[in-house]
Amino acid sequence: MSNYIFNILIYLIAIIFLIISFVKNRKKTKQALIKAWKSFQNILPMFLGVVVLIAIVLSIVDTEFISRILGEKSGALGVLLASIVGSATLIPGFIAFPTAAMLLQGGAGYVQIAAFVQTLMMVGIVTLPLEIKYFNKKAAIIRNSISFILSIGVAYLIGFILGAWK
Numbered sequence: 001m002s003n004y005i006f007n008i009l010i011y012l013i014a015i016i017f018l019i020i021s022f023v024k025n026r027k028k029t030k031q032a033l034i035k036a037w038k039s040f041q042n043i044l045p046m047f048l049g050v051v052v053l054i055a056i057v058l059s060i061v062d063t064e065f066i067s068r069i070l071g072e073k074s075g076a077l078g079v080l081l082a083s084i085v086g087s088a089t090l091i092p093g094f095i096a097f098p099t100a101a102m103l104l105q106g107g108a109g110y111v112q113i114a115a116f117v118q119t120l121m122m123v124g125i126v127t128l129p130l131e132i133k134y135f136n137k138k139a140a141i142i143r144n145s146i147s148f149i150l151s152i153g154v155a156y157l158i159g160f161i162l163g164a165w166k
Contacts, residue, residue, distance in 0.1 A: 043094065050095045054102050067107035074112060082112040083152055086119030087144075090126040111159035118151035 022029045070078050091099070100113045123144050124131060131140040 046092075047095055050091060050099065054099050061106075063107040066103065070103065070108035070112040070116075072109035072111070074109065078109065078112045079115045079152060079155055082108075082116035083119045083123075083148065083155075086116040086151075087123040087148060088125045089120055090124070091120065093121060096120050109159075110162050111155050114158040115152055115155035118154050119148060122147035122151055 018029070021032070068074065070082055074081075096117055100117050103116075104110070104113055125144070128140055128144065131143075135143075
């Protein structure tokens with residue numbers, strides 16, 4: 001099944017469930033749609049900002065550079081670099097995955113992008129002061145260190161599963 005047909009199928013299923021919801025309880029469905037619209041309006045500026053920034057970076061930086069820094073042949077150094085950048089970046093998942101897709105299309109390797117996304121979700125250098133405030137310094141540092149190491153391990157596991165090591 002092609003991606004196009006799959007996307008249409010997903011939209012049709014969503015529309016069918018929306019109609020069922022509307023028939024069952026119009027008031028709640030309208031409230032949910034209003035809430036969803038407000039969330040979309042809050043997310044859109046950040047999403048567009050990151051997409052535009054990535055588009056600018058990808059237009060300035062050629063695919064050869066991305067391949068050299070984050071490509072399959074960048075090896076452990078590329079994984080480490082992607083992990084460090086992911087650890088220091090604070091962007092939500094709904095932006096991280098399209099960003100990862102753009103980097104993959106730009107020549108990045110699966111293992112490197114897996115490390116980037118995994119550390120982005122699990123390690124928080126930017127949020128470390130807040131984490132220390134609510135937990136304690138030792139717990140925050142241990143949690144982030146273990147998450148960093150496990151993220152790299154998961155990235156290599158994904159590479160093994162996807163056959164990135166030939």
